[in-house]
Amino acid sequence: MGHQPARRATGAFTALAAATAAVLAATGIGGAAGIGGATAGAGTGAPAAAGTTFVRPASSGHSLVEAADKPTSTSDCLKTYRIRCYSPLQYRKAYNLDPLYRAGITGKGRTIVIVDSFGSPTVQHDLDVFSKAFGLPSTKVRIIRWGKVPKFDPGNTDHVGWAGETNLDVQYAHAIAPGAKIVLVETAVAETEGLTGLPEMMNAEYDLIKKGVGDVISQSFGATENTFPGFAKGDHSALMKLRYAFKAAAEKNVTVLGASGDAGATDYMLDGSTLFKHRVNSWPSTDPLVTSVGGTQLTLDNSGKRLGIDTVWNDGYGASGGGISGIFDRPDFQRSVAGTVGSHRGTPDISLTASVNGGAWVYSSYASATKGWGITGGTSEATPLFAGVVALAVQQANHRLGRINDDLYALARQGPSRSGLVDVVTGNNSFGGVKGFTAGKGYDLASGLGTIDGTAFVKALARGAH
Structure with missing residues (x-):
């Protein structure tokens, strides 16, 4: 979620059981429900009870620079702010996307849906300024207000936080897929730990x-899985009743992405500010119907050329979410990595840039005190970036791709030259005093399948794992 909490092997049975036991013992979580249902009361409809405490907006706390007059180069950021900063043009080069744009693959004819509480009152103006600054074509954002969205209050930190998240999401989805249409859904209630706010978001998506x-x-x-009503008793029906939008997406071949979180292998309690002292995970990232997007740290020069290999995002401001679900069984697409995930769903599936020290330039004017350019990171940066990549692949394929997780894991077995997947082998997601997972060769619970070479990956995803 931005720099703030992203609310946040096959083989003999004995070998798999041992792997599962080891993972669960290290994780400290209990029994899981089936992928298609809960241990009790699964189905669609209104959730049981609601949480009570608002979680901080997804990118809250991840902006290290605000109200700058203009975006500057990486070298200037290092001199002025002592952190790295990147533009969309650097990301395009780093992920080798320019060959696609030259071939006319821009996401044209395709639509990215972005869901944020409250939205931003200046989202269109800010996108126009952002696009002009980097020589990008702008686009008309279609805004859908779901429910009685309150008037923006610049004195309301919740509104301000979500406005920042909204601008980040819209600007970077557009930067990667400049030809795609953007639909922004603004919901009336903010996402919180527990349930409050999530039904509004799911209802909007379903519609x-x-x-x-x-x-x-x-x-x-x-929201952290452990904060859903009934979790401690193994009753996951409250969460399962929220999956109707994702099931509808699967039926309509819509691809659904979710940020893996910004607190490494842990995440936030119901109060939205206290971290669990053991490994936990968050939904919807853990949902098998969702592609979980984790975070990396890039080291680029002013042009976007890599000065070193990508590593797991863990820069002191946050860390890439990843680990084992306490609710969902291991889906079929992760059968090949059962030695790592055991019998439960593991996240993330894939990772893109999310580091706050190496964050993205975003323009905002919704609050006079912070009007101007800021630098923001988090997995809520990585997620809209990857949404743009998916839109490119949908255009390349000339049809929707739907659930892409099966193809991602099948492509990974074909090697990087054919799949466009680039392994991330360094770094870990330990955070908040909780030991996380270490990146290594192949799939891991810090970076998933790794990151991408954009041109090769888009073509591979478009053709499928054939």
Whole structure:
């Protein structure tokens, strides 16, 4: 979620059981429910009880620079702010996307749906300023207000935080897929730990999916699985009743993405500010119907050329979310990595840039005190970036791609030259005093399958794992 909490092997049975036991013992979580249902009361409809405490907006706390007059180069950021900063043009080069743009693959004819509480009152103006600054074509953002969205209050930290998240999401989805349409869904209630706010988001997504709107949905929000009602007793029905939007997306071949979180292998309690002291994970990132997007740290020069290999995001301001679900069984697409995930769903699936020290330039004017350019990071940066990549692949394929997780894991077995997947082998996601997971060769619970070479990956994803 931005720099703030992203609310945040096959083989003999004995070998798999041992791997599962080891993972669960290290994780400290209990029994799981089936992928398609809960241990009790699964189905659709209104959730049972609601949480009570608002979680901080997804990118809250991840902006290290605000109100700058203009975006500057990476070298200037190092001199002035002592951190790295990057533009969308640097990301395009780093991820080798320019060959696609030259070939006319820009996301044209495709639609990215972005869901954020409250939205931003200046989202269109700010996108226009952002696009002009980097020589990008702008686009008209279609705004859908779901429910009685309150008037923006610059004195309300919740409103301000979500406005920042909204601008980040819109600007970077557009930067990667400049030809795609952007639909911004603003909901009336903020996402919180527990349930409050999530039903509004799921209802909005479900409605748009049923109406045929959107090829890919970008979600920079989440709630720790352990904070859902009934978790401690193994009753996951409250969460399972929220999955109807994702099931509808699967039926309509809409790709759904979720930020893996910004607190490494742990995440936040119901109060939204206290970290669990053991490994936990967050939904919707853990949902098998969702592609979980984790975070890396890039080291680029002013042009976007890499000065070193990508590593797991863990820069002191946050760390890439990843670990084992306490609710969902291991899905079929992770059968090949059962030695790592055991019998439960593991996250993330894939990772893109998210480091705050190496964050993205974002323009905002919704609050006079912070009007101007800021630098923001987090997995809520990585997620809209990847949404743009998916939109490119949908255009390349000339049809929706739907659930892409099966193809991602199948492509990984084909090697980087054919799949466009680039392994991330260094770094870990330990955070908040909780030991995380270490990146290594192949799939891991810090970076997933790794990151991408954009041109090769888009072509591979478009053709499928054939």
